Amino acid sequence: MAPADPTRQGGTTIEVVKPGLVTTVQDQGRQGFYHLGIPPAGAMDQLSFRAANLLLGNEETAAVLECALMGPELRFSAPTRVAVTGAAMTPTVDGEPRSGNTVIEVGAGQTLGFGFATAGARAYVAVEGGIDVPEVLGSRSTYGLGGLGGHEGRALKAGDVLRTGSSVGAGGVADVGRELPESLRMPLGKERELRMIPGLYDYRVVPESLKRFLTETWTVGSEADRVGYRLKGGTPLEFVDREPPFGAGDDPSNITDACYPIGSIQVPSGKEPIILHRDAVSGGGYMMVGTVISADMDVIGQLPPNTKVTFTEVTLDEALQARADRAAHLERLRTAW
């Protein structure tokens, strides 16, 4: 572990040369405001986000940059250690390839860039000390629909200037070359199984139709962002006949507008399911067939468009076991160094 270096006290500036596709400041997210329409926000793949900080020696929840599919170009004003986790997007320094999942250094005046994502969807870029933006409602995360948090409430643009903070962990910034063990990296596949618990308004669907929904293979559509993931390619749902309840609306998929759980799977007009994620719209008038379990939400953040997805029904006990397994994985990350 490197001794504390008095020249490294945060306040390095990072100039956004190119913003990438969608690059936002994110952390663990906020809670307690969903009843007012403010969703959690925060890194979609929380495991890779935390791994980036722990690998680098930052505090576990220091703010990072979440980079979707095509990374930014960032020029640093002073030597800065950096770690990139999550999607396979090879980091480059002044164009020279460096290793992902490894602590690297970007020199004064040098530019950090990225190759295209060859697997996964979102890279997490931790910089020593974290990204220094103001906390809003307990988090530095960007909530784009509400223009709140992060850097000016929005994705980065060319010309933006960020500063590094002082959220370094007790052990100090890690040495260059420290690597994230393979076993602690998020698996990035072209096919994924998502475990879900049926419920909410699944009774609106004819049983055979729901059974088919759970056996079909779906394809991640191009509308796959922080609000939600739209899936295509399956058979439309068949609804149970009814007299529309007062206030619900005429479409068989309408409900009296209600709250949407994070991870819930809504199916507007029975056609293309949408899985809500951390920037979720907090409520609305579409029925939901169930909810992806908490342990599989990180996985969704790493699904690029065209990934094949299947749903697997699990019980609450199975969901809680998966949750415990994820907590154990996180604990191994915390004690890896």
Next chain:
Amino acid sequence: MPSRYTLGGDEHLFVEVSESMSLDAFFTSILVTKELADRAIPGVTEICPANASYQVRFDPDVISVADLRAELEEIEAGIGDHDATLETRVIEFPVYYGDPWTHETLMRFRDRHQDPDSTDLEFAARANGYADVEQFIEAHSATPWFVSMVGFVAGLPFMYQMVERSKQIQVPKYLRPRTDTPRLTVGYGGCFSCIYSVRGAGGYQMFGITPVPIYDPEQQPAHLRDFMIFFKPGDIVKFRPVDRAEYDAIVEAVDRNEYQLPTAPVTFSLKEFEADPAAYPTTILEALDGTR
């Protein structure tokens, strides 16, 4: 009918009080969630009342769903025991009905509307049996509304009209949602009115616009100094039609931080409303006298 409890994965308990909208169902939702919040139960992280349902997010490592459900069932059973009242506030919102900005927007999206040759106001007036738009605006603005849910996006209120069901306005949503809606548009879909807190997509009919901001992360206007979001579930809203001159004057007053939003504390009694749904809302609105 008892409430229906259903899991939203391993972290949410979703409770549907009623499939259909009613003031009664909303009242149960708001009273149960208020009591749950007061109990400050460890592990409960988000308490979200909605129109005729509510949702609780929890940490299953701290509280089991069975324990949480037992708590909620006990609370709901207790609510029937007393005369349900709600301590809340009544607020008067100026609305410029038929304004040029929502008009320009609705003209851009006529191809997504069920009646492309009418404006949204003309369509809604006809669908609810009013002779003209003026009478419809009178119906929309004469009686108060309950904020029955805040959400979709940050700070957007869903509002339910405090009248007998036979007089309740109902308007279908657009056939396909618009990709644009002006900020602060007063909209309508199904049996709910709303105010769009931010510019963006939307499927509700557009009736007008309010000059008073309801969401500002910078918290500039005086009425957003305490918190960036104005509305809370349970608020009571009265719309007041204004013309272009008054709209402009209020916009300027808001910009100078001199606009006072008429607001008064009030106690709402469901039993008194149900006993006389025609007259009781008028007594609620009396609280606003002297606030303008």
